[in-house]
Amino acid sequence: MVHAAKSMLAQVARPEAAWITRLEAPSPSEGAGAGALAGLRFAVKDNIDVAGVPTSAACPAFARTAPAHAHVVQRLVNAGAQVAGKTNLDQFACGLNGTRSPYGAVPNAFDARYVSGGSSSGSAYVVATGEVDFALGTDTAGSGRVPAGLNNIVGLKPSKGLISTHGVVPAAQSVDCVSIFARDVQTAVRVLQAAVGFDAQDPYSRKLALDERPFAPGFRFGVPTQLAFFGDQMAEAAFDEAIERMASLGGVRVPIDYAPLAEAASLLYDSALVAERYAAVREFFDAHEDEVIEPVRGILAAGRGYTAADYALAQTQLRALAQQAAPMWDGIDLLLLPTAPTHYTVQAMQADPVVLNRNLGAYTNFVNLLDYAALSVPSSLRPDGLPFGVTLVGPCASDLRLAQLGQRFHHATGLPQGATGLPLPQPEPIVPAAAAEVAQVVRVAVVGAHLSGMPLNGQLVERGARLIEATRTAAEYRLFALPGTVPPKPGLVRVPQGEGAAIELEVWEMPMAHYGSFVALIGAPLGIGTLVLESGATVQGFVCEALATQGATDITHLGGWRRYVQERTAS
Structure with a gap:
């Protein structure tokens, strides 16, 4: 059963599986707030701490009440935003589909027969349906992007270390990011600017000077010469349409070799790098392995079998692939990729949970491993009514550049906000908070x-x-x-x-x-x-x-x- 505190949200049709905990509404005086995010409500993925609320990472035996807000939550509260509650996820943030939770599968906001995407499934759903203004997710292999693409919302995956992960249950700590879901780019950027801040308590936190230059006309966007949609012709047609739209905004398509990126992506689960997922929860997992659901249990257990030498070799392989991929940026300004190559039904995903999950990450897994920034934006609604999204990928610290272009692309689609049917708000300039x-x-x-x-x-x-x-x-x-x-x-x-x-x-x-x-x-x-x-x-x-x-x-x-x-x- 989902923990069901009294809802502070309007009673609308939604699956309880999207929520782990919902918090009571503050009184009008308590909720007045001030700051850059005053008046906005947000949901928090349940592997991120909210003071006084259990953090379960979708594993009830793991749950413990957080003594304090995670660093990012505290910064957003300081900026005037109000926490609405905690949301469901693929257990221990291990998955890209939203079905790997004892609290139930989170359905797609447009068609409940289909998966929502994960692991930040609940966070994406409550944003897409208009229950909150924005939500926090996490992103290790694409969990802050795939659910956005499958639910017609924005998923901002910041450069690593830009937002502190102190107070976040790690998935693979060296590549983890806190991600932001919103229904429009300008809201996502407002949240990013409030959330950013160096934090010495996070060993991977760092100070980055963000590149704020807009893309000039004639900007070059890379598109892989090898694209797989796993037989989904509607997705393939939708991506062709997205390429044409990017060209209409002044971009020039440049073919790129996707092989080194795909090879880097494969290391996340098919090499000793998976040992980092085991290390993240080793103490709990070794004592309570039976409390972890499959296939998460099998993925974590696989991490036990590698030696330190294996891990060092995998890291060297990753660095070699990064060097191989680096010249790509000499010829392009950004990558344009499908956020997810297809949609799967919940039934199909549960019948083949490993292979189909891997397919959803075909264009996401490499990004954090190679230290890139990414922004997923809605692109179209397919003939079957399901959303299709694209991801803009750039070098580290290109977050604001991607947001500027991503906002232009999103507004050119004419799409509504998430699944609400509401039109997009008038776009606002994307400017650096410190400028x-x-x-x-x-x-x-x-x-x-x-x-x-x-x-x-x-x-x-x-x-x-x-x-x-x-x-x-x-x-x-x-x-x-x-x-x-x-x-x-x-x-x-x-x-x-x-x-x-x-x-x-x-x-x-x-x-x-x-x-x-x-x-x-x-x-x-x-x-x-x-x-x-x-x-x-x-x-x-x-x-x-x-x-x-x-x-x-x-x-x-x-x-x-x-x-x-x-x-x-x-x-």
Whole structure:
């Protein structure tokens, strides 16, 4: 049985199998929210932690209640989004079809006889049917793309390390990504920009400078010379149509040799690399193997049979294939691929779960192994009413470039949003969150009297500023209560490494035209400088002259100005 907490969502026709846990609606005051994602609700794949809710990875014996949000969930909540609940998946994120769960198979949003795609099946379904605004999935071999392609929605598979996987049950940790499902590209990008942030708790997290250049007319898109649709003529015709649409947007088709990409993809399951899937849950699996369903059990068990030398050899083979594939990018700007080559019924998939599952990943498995970015967008509805999607693949850090082109492609289709029947919203420019000059805004961090609800917050609001996120500084600052300031204000001072702590703050975005008048209001000993956030990013923010802290009360241990004000008021 699916855990059935009281739904915060409208009661619409849907299979309970899509959900693991649904959360109660917050009260209007609790749900007001502020930030870049204010007003949006999202679902979380049940291998990603949500505080106070069990994380089962679709294995009841594995379930444990998460003590805190996963890093990515916390960032989205900080940006104003509300968690709607946890969604079903192929057990331990091992599968691309959505039928490998003890909670039931998640059907396709357009025809319940067909698979939804996996492993992020429930997340894709609740986005496609309009129950949430976006959802988090994970993607190791295509789990953030195949369900998008089969359900007429967008699946954004970011560059590895761009979004932290801390608080995510690993599938194959070195290639895992948190993915984003939405009904349009612009929403997916908003979520990406809120989710991005370096996290030292994730051993594979990294800081990437995203390429923001739009594709110029005459851009070259690679199409494999060897394409397989497994006898599905409607899918083949739909891909031909997609190629013509990409050409109509100014692209030039370039044939590419798919062989090295296909060979790299085969290593994920047919080499010692599968040992990483076993390693991810080894302690649980060795003690509770009988609690794991087939064929997941057989896949994980296969990882036991490889030696460290086997794994090292497989990694070397992968690097050799990466070198072989690299020259491809000299002749193209991106790849255009079918997201999934065909649709399968639930009945057919359950009768032949390994081969048909592998077929669904024919154009996805290589992407993370070779460190590429990818975006799946809807392309058409076939004559049988089932969706067909395509994936744009680019080099690492090309995420925003793919989004710009993917949005143009998606809107050129004239398709509705998912399975809702609603038209796509008007497209918005895809701009980097940090490119303040492009958007003519500036971001400023506040730590004291300008925080939400504090006496000077109106100085921000009256200048049209909006709250982007609540976060903390890097652990290299000290905070002081400055004597004699009206209203009371703190002073933030950067100190040598090891002598400071992380201090709570808010990041606000203000129109550049009003920034000068805001800064003019700031009097000594305060000023504006560059602050380092816990994510590693930098932002303009309030700083204090060190001399002014002599004799001031050090309140660093409280972690922020709000706590100090609360304790002072209580006393």
